Amino acid sequence: MEETKELDAFYKDLFDLIRIPSISSDKTRKDDMHRCARLWKDILLNAGADKAEVMPTEGNPVVFAEKRIDGAQRTVLVYGHYDVMPADPVELWQTDPFEPTIKDGRLWARGADDDKGQSFIQLKAFQQLVASGELKHNVKFILEGEEEIGSPSLEAFCRNHRDLLQCDMILVSDTSMLDKDLPSITTGLRGLAYWQIEVTGPCRDLHSGHFGGAVANPINELCKLLAGMTDNGRITIPGFYDDVVELSPREREMIAQIPFDLEKYKANIGINEVHGEPGYSTIERNSCRPSFDICGIWGGYTGEGAKTVLPSKAYAKVSCRLVPDQDYEKISRLFCDYVKSITPDYVKIEVTPLHGGEGYLFPITHPAYPAAEAAFKKAFGKEPLAVRRGGSIPIISTFEKVLGVKTILMGFGLESNAIHSPNENMQLEMFDKGIEAVKEFHRQYDMIG
């Protein structure tokens, strides 16, 4: 009872954030986005920021906050996002996704990790350093509300507010470690391109008996189109691999040294066998090689039982993860051109690019890297590994392009956190260690010559 009360008090800000379903891909959630931004502003002021404000963008607002330290020479900008993924399929959740639940030493909720939970780690570290008077450099916070839909408004915001965002280093907690006992620093991210495809056959749904065999079926055609885009783990869109830089033997050697238990990996996600591009290991495939995933598909009759219909429309959502040298706009053009080039005259196909962004690489020779290394070592008792990861945070490469600043990715997620899935969660222990690590990073950062 006493412990629950203490936990509730400690996590109060995070619980309040989680209770707002700030789903950026859902246009009916505009009010929730604004509510969540205003809440962050209040939280940051309470935590010790000198000023905080909710600033408009073309899309969802950005929260900016700042703490200036007299005489400080350097500034660290903390980036995070207050938007979350949709919670569907909601029926697979064991708790209400928007009601934080502590159970089995974990916090369960949409955003428990990505990225309300991890931003909360940054917040708490900041708050404690301010309270203890240990902070020796300026700290700025920027929290956006469109990360999960590709940060469409943030680049323009950065260009318009270069002075406000001026900093020496960007710090982000929105990635994961290899395992609870395998601290790691993310030194690479994949880029992303995402499209929606609409195939139109006849102008109305037809009786499959009267027309079947004589009129092209848009679902048949969509399947053919999508199936033809990969071949045995390779993407077949012409030019797709042109800018993919091969891993060097040295890099492959380092990747091979990352502890990885294939049987545990398969068991954890319930598969009999992994599958991917020939000639690459699982870690290489999911972090250093491009991928092609159909994220959603729909069309025709999807209700109970059998309906014999030759439908008018079929749709798919398709995404490619890209490696750092691939330009997502070029890839998007190649994709659209390819679809156009093979569209038969008996259906119409429309491709809409939905979002995208570049990959990112952080050199371990950067002067801030040892500070991060020392921080992880202090919190987790072990030297962290430098690893490239398969996810995408497109804004990181934009920061570099627009602000000219590198970002260090101190992420405390774990694979079992099920981000983007039902039953997202985060171990309470990771909050504590994460806060410890971030505090230590700030301390170490002041010691860099």
Add this chain to the structure above:
Amino acid sequence: MEETKELDAFYKDLFDLIRIPSISSDKTRKDDMHRCARLWKDILLNAGADKAEVMPTEGNPVVFAEKRIDGAQRTVLVYGHYDVMPADPVELWQTDPFEPTIKDGRLWARGADDDKGQSFIQLKAFQQLVASGELKHNVKFILEGEEEIGSPSLEAFCRNHRDLLQCDMILVSDTSMLDKDLPSITTGLRGLAYWQIEVTGPCRDLHSGHFGGAVANPINELCKLLAGMTDNGRITIPGFYDDVVELSPREREMIAQIPFDLEKYKANIGINEVHGEPGYSTIERNSCRPSFDICGIWGGYTGEGAKTVLPSKAYAKVSCRLVPDQDYEKISRLFCDYVKSITPDYVKIEVTPLHGGEGYLFPITHPAYPAAEAAFKKAFGKEPLAVRRGGSIPIISTFEKVLGVKTILMGFGLESNAIHSPNENMQLEMFDKGIEAVKEFHRQYDMIG
């Protein structure tokens, strides 16, 4: 006003039937199925049947009615179905699908044609012949409630009630004519096989960044599986064409003589080009050759915007129209075997046969054929053409197998009636002419030697 009242009175029974949403594929509609059966029983008694009853089956009940004529030697059994297709996508209807609406000389509603409207034609013809004392043979009615889901209970019902159903000829109005001014008698139907496919990848939805490229995506795999089942209009499942009888040069010649305007056909359904098996005409493709249609597909994220997910599951509903010599159970086995043979070890694939039935051929040398010919000629002023059609009424071949009786298909639908689609409708003129034709058939049938 006066005219509306008259129409309402004439169509009252049909309107009452339409207002009951007797959707057989929807398991929550059990009460409506029973209500609709009871209503048919009352309507048949009112129309002149000596007796009528609602009889139980393993599934939805069957309505049976009978009118005996003293001294009659022969019996005609009228078959129809009181179940309808689902109305979705409901948003595309311009009127309430379950509220009959007369507009522009047509009746608009789900079931206006298939098969409440056409069964109503049989009912009215029967009623008028009883009233005028012209009926010289016994008439029986059997109306089932599971035609749109493949009549799963009717074969057993027929086997259990062979005596009750004893007859010399079966008469069915559940097909269409070539055009309003092109009366035709359906002398062939395609068979049908229908499956649901479920592909399972990981046991939960995964983040496509963390896993994409290393773990098989069930939607990618489903698309590959389905795309691989056809090649340029041919079905590639091994053995699929083994029992397909080629059209004879004589048959192809007859088909070529059917008036057919390809440009009008394409314009009517809004396509630029037809597409199908090479070497066959559109009419051959949609009536005498097998087809492969994905009737529905779904999986992953289908909401607004972009969600980057590698989903756990993907589903499809697939149907094949078959030609009369193909055994649907054999085809279903070939389908399941094929899927099993190519299932990779990195996903699980489950195939569930949902329903099916054999095709049907009616020889124009049958003694009842001239009676039907004369009936169409009287009502439409033109000799009807004998044509094979692409739809399926699996129970017709079952009647032949179990009761040993041929069925004559006197259908009054038109392509523009949009059966199985939004805005199903039937021209009022076709009701009048249909009733005229069916009455004439009964008269002519008595004159057969």
